[in-house]
Amino acid sequence: MIDRTRLAQLHAAEETTFRELHPRSAELAARAHGSLLAGVPMPWMTRWPGAFPVFVDHAEGARLVDVDGVSYVDLCLGDTGAMTGHALPQITEAITARAGRGVTTMLPGEDAVWVGEELARRFGLPAWQLAMSATDANRFVLRFARHLTGRPRVAVMDWCYHGTVDESLAVLDGDRVVPRPGALGPQVDVAVTTAVVPFNDLDALDRRLAQGDVACLLMEPALTNIGIVLPEEGYLAGVREITRRHGVLLINDETHTMCAGPGGATRAWDLEPDLIVVGKAIAGGIPAAAYGMTAEIAARLAGPMLGHEIDVAGVGGTLTGNPLATAAIRATLSSCLREEDFAGAVPLAERFTAGVAGVIEAAGLPWHVQRLGCRAEYWFCPPPRDGAAAASAVDEEIEAFFHLWALNRGVLLTPFHNMALFSPAHTEADVDRHTEVFAGAVEALTA
Incomplete structure (x- = not known):
């Protein structure tokens, strides 16, 4: 249901926007290649969207700010390492x-x-x-x-x-x-x-x-x-x-x-x-x-x-x-990570799931969103029942586009698949911002 030519064109446009937004990160990335293998301290950091990784200045609560001064709603939270929120x-x-x-x-x-x-x-x-x-x-x-x-x-x-x-x-x-x-x-x-x-x-x-x-x-x-x-x-x-x-x-x-x-x-x-x-x-x-x-x-x-x-x-x-x-x-x-903390974070993941599901349904796409506690994730396929089905359903082109589209609009997803994690520091406005951005990506792809 996705026009791959249109997808490639949209992705190329997002790459141009990414470079324009991140000149300082581009400088640091070029410098890093002189001493760091692949230009990063850990190999999987090359998995982030964009031509180079965004370099971080600071993070607090549910926000991350890069060296170019761009602020993000952080739905990655250090791939669970900062599940409490940053800098408590x-x-x-x-x-x-x-x-x-x-x-x-x-x-x-x-x-x-x-x-x-x-x-x-x-x-x-x-x-x-x-x-x-x-x-x-x-x-x-x-x-x-x-x-x-x-x-x-x-x-x-x-x-x-x-x-x-x-x-x-x-x-x-x-x-x-x-x-x-x-x-x-x-x-x-x-x-x-x-x-x-x-x-x-x-x-x-x-x-x-x-x-x-x-x-x-x-x-x-x-x-x-x-x-x-x-x-x-x-x-x-x-x-x-x-x-x-x-x-x-x-x-x-x-x-x-x-x-x-x-x-x-x-x-x-x-x-x-x-x-x-x-x-x-x-x-x-x-x-x-x-x-x-x-x-x-x-x-x-x-x-x-x-x-x-x-x-x-x-x-x-x-x-x-x-x-x-x-x-x-x-x-x-x-x-942190107490009953009262999950009581705040889980409803945000529920709201995220409902928002994404609504966009998918309105677009008539055979996609799916899954939730586990305060974590949620969307699939560009029906829900798989085992790991092999999940692996075979990975669509790297679509995932890369959605990640970069979100990043360019101030929403940071985990670089591996399409995961969002919520902490008590997040707000309903953060969730709704992602839903808005996700809907924009779907509309651009399916128009």
């Missing part, structure tokens, strides 16, 4: 005070105890450890699972994402497990380390786990990093029954699905995982993550944890659990 005073005060008293000591402090207690209260699992990132936390729990079960493989969902964990960068090609497209230099053949099953397919999960070689299933309760794919009715209960029957540990990665509520989808949907991983949002933007486990697993790990060689167990990191991180987590969880 209580978090700034906590980390400033901690920085003046030392930021890393390799010893625990009182904040760490508070953090463990609060995570246990929120997520319902009693024993916790900290990590620097959710990627690290996932690596650690996979090691624990293999150690506890004596089984060599881990299972993941097709087209999942769990950070840069090698075992998770795998997809299905027919019946074969192969590296996910884009994975650079896999250290081993992922077919050796990993079993892959489609999301929302209990029969496939049962068949694969019945082989008896899988230690754990690492999954998001809802897929988020290939776009939001929600679980079908009864699916997650079925996953729990199947994993228990086959002696497979169930790990919920709540790094993104924490948008479902203060205790993530685990608490919101009354799930019963053996382990949980959380990251990004819990420290208000300071690098930190955590993983929790049942009392049974904690008891089984107590012996190895006290071993003389635990420092070379493949679990750790000198800066992990540092006082700056624990102070930031305490300040964040004591004042």
Whole structure:
């Protein structure tokens, strides 16, 4: 239904506008290529729309301002890292005070105890450890699972994402497990380390786990990093029954699905995982993550944890659990990401969903908008039920156009697919501005 010639013409016009709006970013981008690989500090920063990345000056609340003085409604929020909103005073005060008293000591402090207690209260699992990132936390729990079960493989969902964990960068090609497209230099053949099953397919999960070689299933309760794919009715209960029957540990990665509520989808949907991983949002933007486990697993790990060689167990990191991180987590969880905060953010995501759905319906397009808690996302297709369907539905040309159109009109979406995340700092006017911009893009494409 989209005229691709018109789409290309509109995109070219938006690229011209982008360059006109961002001369200082263009200068910095050219300079960055002299010392930074691809001109950015992290490779995925090349995914932003436009001929070069926009360079940030400052961010506060739900607003971001670039070096050219352009202000944006920030619907990316650091891809969940700033889910609380930017530069919250209580978090700034906590980390400033901690920085003046030392930021890393390799010893625990009182904040760490508070953090463990609060995570246990929120997520319902009693024993916790900290990590620097959710990627690290996932690596650690996979090691624990293999150690506890004596089984060599881990299972993941097709087209999942769990950070840069090698075992998770795998997809299905027919019946074969192969590296996910884009994975650079896999250290081993992922077919050796990993079993892959489609999301929302209990029969496939049962068949694969019945082989008896899988230690754990690492999954998001809802897929988020290939776009939001929600679980079908009864699916997650079925996953729990199947994993228990086959002696497979169930790990919920709540790094993104924490948008479902203060205790993530685990608490919101009354799930019963053996382990949980959380990251990004819990420290208000300071690098930190955590993983929790049942009392049974904690008891089984107590012996190895006290071993003389635990420092070379493949679990750790000198800066992990540092006082700056624990102070930031305490300040964040004591004042943000609470029931009252989600009570403000979720209705904004509902309003966003309704606005986008209304535009799609009025235009008669076979598109869809999906919501998970305070996160929402639109698809340029009907809703997919698994990761492979989501991946095959990606339309890079249309996505690039919509992202650039929004950016040029002061709305910042997450660079990966079409996600919007809401915090208590956002307003209904912010939501309505996106709806207006989205409608303008649809009208330009379909006129």
